[in-house]
Amino acid sequence: MVYTPDIMTLKQHPVIFFALLLILSLFSFIFAMLTGSVCIPLQELSNLLSHTASPFYHSLIFDLRLPRAFAAFTAGALLSLAGVLMQVLLRNPLADPYVLGVSGGSALAALLSMLAGLGSFWLTGSAFLGALASIFLVFSFAHSQGGWTISRLLLTGIILASGWGALISFVLVIAPAERIHGMLFWLMGDLSYNRPVLPSFIILLLGLAGSLVISRQLNIMLWGDLQAGSLGVDSRKLRTIIFFLSSLLTAGAISLAGSIGFVGLVIPHLVRLLIGNDHRLLLPASALTGGSLLVIADTMARTILAPQQLPVGVLTALIGVPLFLYLLRRSH
Amino acid sequence: MALALESLTVSVGGKSVCRQLSMSFKPGEFWGIMGINGVGKSTLLQCLMGLRKADSGKVLLDNTPLLTYKPIERARKMGLMLQEYEYNFPCSVMEAVLIGRHPFVHSLQWENNKDKNLARQALQKVALDSFSERSINTLSGGEKRRLNLATLLTQNPEYYLLDEPVNHLDIKAQLDVLTLLQHKFKTRYCGIMVIHDPNLAWRYCDHILLLDNGECISGEAKSILNTENLSRLYQCPVQTLKNQEHTIFIPHKNDLHLTTND
Numbered sequence: 001m002v003y004t005p006d007i008m009t010l011k012q013h014p015v016i017f018f019a020l021l022l023i024l025s026l027f028s029f030i031f032a033m034l035t036g037s038v039c040i041p042l043q044e045l046s047n048l049l050s051h052t053a054s055p056f057y058h059s060l061i062f063d064l065r066l067p068r069a070f071a072a073f074t075a076g077a078l079l080s081l082a083g084v085l086m087q088v089l090l091r092n093p094l095a096d097p098y099v100l101g102v103s104g105g106s107a108l109a110a111l112l113s114m115l116a117g118l119g120s121f122w123l124t125g126s127a128f129l130g131a132l133a134s135i136f137l138v139f140s141f142a143h144s145q146g147g148w149t150i151s152r153l154l155l156t157g158i159i160l161a162s163g164w165g166a167l168i169s170f171v172l173v174i175a176p177a178e179r180i181h182g183m184l185f186w187l188m189g190d191l192s193y194n195r196p197v198l199p200s201f202i203i204l205l206l207g208l209a210g211s212l213v214i215s216r217q218l219n220i221m222l223w224g225d226l227q228a229g230s231l232g233v234d235s236r237k238l239r240t241i242i243f244f245l246s247s248l249l250t251a252g253a254i255s256l257a258g259s260i261g262f263v264g265l266v267i268p269h270l271v272r273l274l275i276g277n278d279h280r281l282l283l284p285a286s287a288l289t290g291g292s293l294l295v296i297a298d299t300m301a302r303t304i305l306a307p308q309q310l311p312v313g314v315l316t317a318l319i320g321v322p323l324f325l326y327l328l329r330r331s332h
Numbered sequence: 333m334a335l336a337l338e339s340l341t342v343s344v345g346g347k348s349v350c351r352q353l354s355m356s357f358k359p360g361e362f363w364g365i366m367g368i369n370g371v372g373k374s375t376l377l378q379c380l381m382g383l384r385k386a387d388s389g390k391v392l393l394d395n396t397p398l399l400t401y402k403p404i405e406r407a408r409k410m411g412l413m414l415q416e417y418e419y420n421f422p423c424s425v426m427e428a429v430l431i432g433r434h435p436f437v438h439s440l441q442w443e444n445n446k447d448k449n450l451a452r453q454a455l456q457k458v459a460l461d462s463f464s465e466r467s468i469n470t471l472s473g474g475e476k477r478r479l480n481l482a483t484l485l486t487q488n489p490e491y492y493l494l495d496e497p498v499n500h501l502d503i504k505a506q507l508d509v510l511t512l513l514q515h516k517f518k519t520r521y522c523g524i525m526v527i528h529d530p531n532l533a534w535r536y537c538d539h540i541l542l543l544d545n546g547e548c549i550s551g552e553a554k555s556i557l558n559t560e561n562l563s564r565l566y567q568c569p570v571q572t573l574k575n576q577e578h579t580i581f582i583p584h585k586n587d588l589h590l591t592t593n594d
Contacts, residue, residue: 011424087421091418091420091421092420093420093421213439213440214439216434216437216439217434217439219423219427219431220431220434222418222420222421223417223418223431224414224417224418226378226383226412226414227412227414227417229381229382229383229403230381230383230407230410230411230412230414230493231407231411231431231432231434231435231487232402232403232404232405232406232407232408232434232435233403233434234403272421276423276424276427277421277422277423278423278427280442
């Protein structure tokens, strides 16, 4: 598929674009802080700053909503960055962070820890380790005969993903009924658990910094290995870096929020449309856009049927599917 | 100062491209590499660029083994225009041309005005200067080919490796591009070009390398390009038409009898 961004106006004004994204990020956090089963008036925000807010609102915002919004922002930014990198690695604008089966390995490990009745810390840890195990499996299988091609990598990832899928189904079948609900939430992507955000946030900062350092090389990789090589880019080394970087970012997101779908596919698409394919702009813009939109989606997920909460993955898919189909139509 | 081959043996898919080839390409020379489809012309160019390993022998860039250069150092001295490019993620024409500056710009820096001026000049040379803000997906095949050349001109290496640079170009654009390159390679630059048309090779290249299933013939263009060599190379009778200025090679099949009206 050939992907043609045709909105070039924002591309000419990156400063305005980033200013708008910062405003969007700020808006998403304010929206998340004020909205929920209990709505907080806007005025309370200024009371919070002057330390005159009621303890109830204070606790609601600082103990519940802000940490959750922060987690959503981190997960959204991680998935979007991972999506951009995976699209470069596979030189395909339809690639997403889960295409190589990282989420499957992670989900299986998370479900097994739920099955064993382990706590939130172990759940996060095992999800992360499951993702890493999956990454190394894909890498070593795809590399087995020296060098790798995109098709071998993709095929290895897809085959492993279907293997993980079968094992996940098996775990769901044998799991006791009272644990199934939590497992399904995790599989669809869920931010309602209070999980430690800091490790994932550190991964986000390091991943963003690392990918920005190689961002011009990413632009050149889009032209193919031979062109990259003739311009002095060691494409084999760079591909390995991109593979591990995007996998690590995905592992950070999954261990924080489960398998949230569509963010890693649609956000890079959307931002490519708006600002083009220069990764020096695309990477930070995708992180900000993905982060903000996941904060907004998660706030809606816990509000629409309040007090009942929806898994945020359901909402991102419900928004993502029509948006993606629309972008696909526009792309020709 | 030269790009030298020392007993270079290259094969692809079990088929020999060259055996024990020793020769050198020097600044001021414009080489044409010719041979039938699949004989390994592009493979040889990739070997010369250090993107593919030879079976044996060495490529020396300015007396130093090519493979000891860091990729980025090599890209400052040598550039390759490929036969085909991938365009899955289009950008503007200017962005595409500016990637030629990659070997010269630090990884944490952006291209400066000098780089942009070089890109503009390159676009001007290939008559694409009015296209700089257009998406590359809106370009025709011939325009894309000129864009690829502009990227290489922006890189501006000492050794230009060109894989069929006039593909998709109309006849005037072919002459324009080859005149531009010929002019460039009269100075301190060296051109090594894969080309199929013996008439263009005769007119623009000063040296020729013929690849014939592992056997290589090289030398000055005017002595190498003759009916005997070309007929053997392409396994097809080639005749010549000559006047005071030009020699024109006309290939024809054995069973075809050309008349003046054909």
